[in-house]
Amino acid sequence: MNRASRRPWHLTLAGTALVVGALLITTATDAGTTRPDAVTRPLVLVVDTPREEMFPMDKDTSSNGIWVSNVGRASLTDVTVTIDASALKTVSDDVDVPCDPDGDLIGSCRGIGPVRRGAPVRVGAVRVGHPKTSATGLSRQVRITASAGDGSHGTQRYTTLVREAGQVFDRAAGTRERLAPGGTLPLPGGFTNFTRTTLPSVEVRLTLSPGLSLTERFRNCTWVREETRRTTVKCEVEGPFAPLSSYDLDLGAVRASADALRESIGYEVGAWPTDAVGSLPLDDERTGDGPGELTALPRPSTTTHLRADVEARRPLRTAVGVANTADFAVTGTTLRGRPGDVVRAEFTVRNLGPGSREGTQKEGLGNYGPLWLSVPPGVTVVHAPPTCFGHRTGRLPKGYPPREPGLGGSEGRGYSCGGTSGQFLAAGKELRYAFEFRLDASGDLRPGFVTTMYQEDDPHPENNTARVVVKERQGGRRSPPRP
Numbered sequence: 097m098n099r100a101s102r103r104p105w106h107l108t109l110a111g112t113a114l115v116v117g118a119l120l121i122t123t124a125t126d127a128g129t130t131r132p133d134a135v136t137r138p139l140v141l142v143v144d145t146p147r148e149e150m151f152p153m154d155k156d157t158s159s160n161g162i163w164v165s166n167v168g169r170a171s172l173t174d175v176t177v178t179i180d181a182s183a184l185k186t187v188s189d190d191v192d193v194p195c196d197p198d199g200d201l202i203g204s205c206r207g208i209g210p211v212r213r214g215a216p217v218r219v220g221a222v223r224v225g226h227p228k229t230s231a232t233g234l235s236r237q238v239r240i241t242a243s244a245g246d247g248s249h250g251t252q253r254y255t256t257l258v259r260e261a262g263q264v265f266d267r268a269a270g271t272r273e274r275l276a277p278g279g280t281l282p283l284p285g286g287f288t289n290f291t292r293t294t295l296p297s298v299e300v301r302l303t304l305s306p307g308l309s310l311t312e313r314f315r316n317c318t319w320v321r322e323e324t325r326r327t328t329v330k331c332e333v334e335g336p337f338a339p340l341s342s343y344d345l346d347l348g349a350v351r352a353s354a355d356a357l358r359e360s361i362g363y364e365v366g367a368w369p370t371d372a373v374g375s376l377p378l379d380d381e382r383t384g385d386g387p388g389e390l391t392a393l394p395r396p397s398t399t400t401h402l403r404a405d406v407e408a409r410r411p412l413r414t415a416v417g418v419a420n421t422a423d424f425a426v427t428g429t430t431l432r433g434r435p436g437d438v439v440r441a442e443f444t445v446r447n448l449g450p451g452s453r454e455g456t457q458k459e460g461l462g463n464y465g466p467l468w469l470s471v472p473p474g475v476t477v478v479h480a481p482p483t484c485f486g487h488r489t490g491r492l493p494k495g496y497p498p499r500e501p502g503l504g505g506s507e508g509r510g511y512s513c514g515g516t517s518g519q520f521l522a523a524g525k526e527l528r529y530a531f532e533f534r535l536d537a538s539g540d541l542r543p544g545f546v547t548t549m550y551q552e553d554d555p556h557p558e559n560n561t562a563r564v565v566v567k568e569r570q571g572g573r574r575s576p577p578r579p
Contacts, residue, residue: 190225
């Protein structure tokens with residue numbers, strides 16, 4: 097086995113500390129001995145992590161590296177490292193152990209060397225693949241021993257734990273689905289109880305974006321419309337649900353509205369909270385009035401729609417793309433007056449439809465809002481809406497530099513204007529922003545512009561931007577300045 101060209105810094109520190117510790121317990125007589133005993137010159141085994149944790153739905157393999165180090169003065173060339181990972185048979189059917197040609201999960205790596213003082217040599221790694229569901233909540237130890245011909249020896253062990261993951265939603269519609277406006281999508285569902293506890297009931301929770309609705313009105317479910325316009329459907333499903341067992345749900349279907357566009361479904365499940373009985377309903381909470389209830393059945397071996405992207409403590413999601421578009425348009429203006437006049441102007445962002453949607457990550461509405469105004473050089477902003485953030489530059493800035501005019505601040509050269517109800521803009525709706533400008537006697541009549549950040553997949557990008565024109569009239573009496 098060759099020595100690694102570079103070893104992790106934490107292993108170097110560990111080896112150095114062990115060398116120092118060994119020297120501290122070595123007497124003067126020992127220092128003059130050509131062959132110190134194994135107590136003062138042991139082999140040291142180091143692993144990447146002493147506690148390896150996995151979740152039962154993990155698809156990625158877990159790997160734990162093993163290193164051997166010598167804290168004696170002389171190099172060793174005949175080191176043997178034995179790795180007993182046979183206990184991992186109960187954890188996974190996919191386990192790989194170094195130097196294990198017969199596959200019994202006990203490897204014996206011989207002739208390792210040279211192993212020099214304070215220079216760990218990598219023996220290999222124990223790799224564990226997808227854990228068994230039956231291993232949930234169990235821990236198993238891997239035992240490692242090292243020996244050399246001079247009697248030096250060392251031992252190490254580490255633990256592999258498959259953690260309980262609670263209840264995990266693992267059966268649903270695909271990661272990405274397509275629908276037509278008004279169309280429906282069947283909604284299979286299901287979950288696994290990754291605990292060793294029997295549950296009397298569970299809470300199934302669906303989160304639907306504004307353009308989707310559930311076709312079934314289950315009597316054991318409640319509907320709540322959130323401020324974000326999303327709908328949360330919460331259902332109490334009766335059990336019992338056995339440990340380490342899977343169950344399937346028939347959630348009916350979701351229907352896309354006529355203005356649906358970029359939609360999504362979120363799925364969650366958990367133990368029904370013990371304090372839920374007797375809780376007061378929310379003002380906008382509605383109970384299903386359909387003929388049936390949502391029920392769960394033990395999962396058959398022939399089940400379909402199992403999702404491969406399940407992760408612990410992360411809701412499962414389906415992105416639903418609806419064959420629709422949304423045309424966003426802005427209105428510009430012409431600022432007319434004499435130098436010194438204060439002129440009021442209003443800018444709008446309107447969704448001409450037919451689709452309704454939120455902003456996308458690419459559009460960056462979280463940073464700049466639905467509208468950006470670049471102020472013409474010949475005017476000064478004396479009043480800005482409280483939802484508009486003033487910047488010292490007329491170009492889209494990166495972040496928020498210090499000493500900016502800020503929200504509602506005057507004398508900015510650019511303004512990013514946010515909405516009053518998040519980033520969702522329904523078809524036919526508009527956002528309005530009223531500014532007041534003072535016309536300066538600069539003679540610079542170059543126009544500014546206003547643009548919307550709603551631009552991705554817009555069918556008419558030509559109306560995303562409009563000019564802000566300045567036209568000065570000479571002579572006459574000026575308007576009094578705004579106090």
